[in-house]
Amino acid sequence: MMQRRNVGLIFTREIRDQFRDRRTLFMMLVLPILLYPGMGVGMLQMTVLFSNQEREAVILGNDNLPETPSLIEEERFAERFFTKDPEAANSLRLILETPPQKEDQEETDLDQHDLILKAHQLIELVRKKHKIDQWEKLEDDVEQTPELIQLENELAAAFATFPAEIVIYFPPEFDQFINEYLSQDRPADNDTITDDLRPVVVYSGADESSQIAYRQLASVLGQYERELLQKRGENLNIPGPFLRPLFESRDYDGDRHNVEDAAMEAQHSANIWSRFFPTLLILMTLTGAFYPSIDLGAGEKERGTMETLLISPAARSEIVLGKFFTILLFSIMTAMFNIISMGLTAFYMVSMAGESQSMRMINLTLPPTSSFVAMGIMMIPLAAMFSAMSLALATFAKSTKEGQYYLTPLMIVVMGLTIFCMSPGVDLTPFNSVIPVVGLGLLLKNLILSPISDVDIYVYVLPVLLTSIGYSMIALWWAIEQFHREEVLFRESERLDLKLWIQHLLRDKEPLPTTGEAIACFLTIMLLQFLSFGLFQGLFSDPNISAADAILQALSMQQIVIIASPGLFMGLLITSNFRRTFRLRMARPKWIGLGIVLPILLLPLAMTLQSYLHWFFPELPDRIKETLAPMSDPDLSVFKLLAVFALLPAICEELAFRGFILSGFSRNGRTGVAIVFSALLFGVMHMIPQQVFNAFLLGLVLGLLALRSGSIIPSVAFHFVNNAMGVLAERIPPEAFQSGPVSWIATVDQQGLHFSILTLVVCLVGGGACIWHLIQSPNDISPVLEEEIPHAPLAVAEG
């Protein structure tokens, strides 16, 4: 029974305690207030310096420009284009293809000559590309041809070594065209302006300097165009606004045909805030939780007040909740002060910078107020998750210093996830939306972009919020768990002595592995899997082995070396009861029978469920599909396939997951938690999202079966039958599903197998009954194996 009063008392005390700590106040309040204006000033100075650098623009075909109105005067763009920002006129140096004749004409500068040559090459590439682009448009072919890709690569490579920032090319007869345009009532329809007559601009969006040069150029050309339009209007007595613009777009930016961006499109940022605010929000909620949690968790131990609190009548869950709410509050306040301070700084800078050329290079329009409200709401589950996780980790630590060590990995992981969801091209999908931090980060990003984003974000709000709240609850439960563990609360600060520790492991063997050892086993498996990628790559590229054999070999190796052996070795070395750890004993026939029947009942359900959920998971990369393609080769021996895909996994994976790992988790008697966690790890081991989900569900049943029967045999049988059916289903000729008894069970089409309603109902009832029976049954205990277990210390270990 939870007393809200105690939680409240602890909460208010902790709050007061934090407010009396100058460091917390500094982190939460003073730092953001000073940091962002300071950073703003710094940034302003940097941009001023940056935009004052001279940038070079190569002008090709400048003699094709009409005399009036003049675009270029004395090797500069005409001054009248820079009324708003006169300084910018000097920052852009023009290199003309045909410089005006000067009296003291020197010999042609060799470097300049080279530059112009290179610029011509660039333009050549761009024009080639335009041609192909147009062809492709006609053919309505979405996929890029290799030729085009090669051209793009060439273009990017050529621009990378190009010394100037930007190139503009005026085609021959451009002046003639303009003159005609100005004087004749020629229909200003864009279609009549052929591509050959359009100026071409080449710059790189990935290069900051080139981008700034482009913005300046675009502004000049825009004004030039307006001038032309106005002149035409005067000549023809048509008021300006009615005229269609000369070049397709108001700004050169939108017109991809005339402006060639040598960077890939994804490198452009749509709106700088959509990345900045969510990143800041995520990192600041975490930072806000970071220091208070260390102070409230590890600090309490360090100052020797932990026991004072534990002997008060408050239950441990009440203590944890009181502390959790405190950290939550500080996390939210820190994030809020940061956002407010940054928002105000940004707002001030935008209003100050005004129309200045240098500031227009980035789009600084602030997001609407509604985005801030949304951020405020999203912040709560985010902060809750971070607070609970930090508290659990900080409680585990013995000192504040140790607390920082434990929390740093959390920080790094969160940063990685944040960078992932802020990178271009990553967007909300059903799968992404349930990943911790990523889902929220993406949702925030899209909320800020919402007026221009094309993703229907409101579908995702509920799943993201619910999963985030779910993660917070799990993290909180974990924190409460930590407070129930004596060895966590009363650990003495001891220097880690590796030799002693290994001696302890080998000497004081316990019959079963500990939870920590089970996790270590899992991490070893994952590490080996990671390392084996390179190894298997070599195998696949070996020309002496057929593709199918290579896969079979790789999978066998993976099962034996990577999955089974870590657990077996650890079991031999650090547990005293090998047989019990791996549940090596006979099971009652009932359990073995269940192990054979249950997968037959569950497979149709699992497959149907998966087919309903396929929208949720990201598409499998083609590479994996290609790798697995040789497996459906009908010439492969069925026995070989069964051995590698069914028998080996059944033995190896069961030994590792239902043997060592499940034993480690279940040794303190909490079977439910043990089954869920071992199933979770079993799922994660499968890497591919679809399989992770399926394996997790299977893992639940397998874990239950292993615990109830007290033996590994039923789960091995289950695993074998399950995998074998998958292998055999591939071998049933499609004709068999057309008629006869097989068609009553299932039919097949392009999408795969479809089970009949009858099959599904039978499976649901039968499978459900079996699982219900499993849940209700007590564990079978072998008296011989149990004997050696001293019950007492185990009960203590977990409190």
Added chain:
Amino acid sequence: MIDVAGLTKTFSDVRRGEVEALKNVSFSAKAGEIFGLLGPNGAGKTTCLRLLSTVLRPTAGRAEVAGFDVVKHPEQVRAHIGFMSGNTGVYDRMSAWEMVEYFGRLYGVEESVRVTRQEEIFATLQMDDFRDILGSKMSTGMKQKVSIARTLIHDPPVLIFDEPTSGLDVLVARSVIDAIEHLREQGKCVIFSTHIMREVERLCDEVAVIDQGEILAAGTLDELREQYRQPDVEELFYQLIADNRANTASAKSGEDSP
């Protein structure tokens, strides 16, 4: 008030492997009585008292405090004891008054009762001159007094003090001893651990000598003096421990070379 039977606690230790900190310990203490737990450092006194205060859970055995089982009703047990040890520190960023006030509230003492009782305690323990001093600025003696005040604020029937005078100067130690004596007069059941024999002689109605997790002897001081024919308590204590260690050492060597 306190009833302990077969209490056992084992830890897993990196250096020593599985350690039995407390082996099958039994004793009992009544209201209006001061029970002394005597033993050298590392004997298992603190573990025993921690089990009674429910911060640790016993591996085996049973313990009842003020009529409540420590495993089944830990919250009730905690509500009926005042516990102080070297590990129950004082909050750095709280004043003496706030600290006692906070625990009074956690114990659910009615506000008006708490204020009068707190004034009383602060007066008897002479704490009024550092009422508003923060924990971080307090001397060891001040902190000890705050801790004692904290154990008394809910007027519990059972008080558990783990080496309450360690690290204190003579003056403060004397006032702590006086306070404990005063508690007996109020009919409390006090259990306290120490290795200072003078305190034992002055305070304890009954004692248990503990070493290496086992109770070596128990009874009133007079009973023990008679049983071991040793009028000097310090000598008696020393003999018991020395004999016990010699015994375990010979038992061990006997094990090693049969």
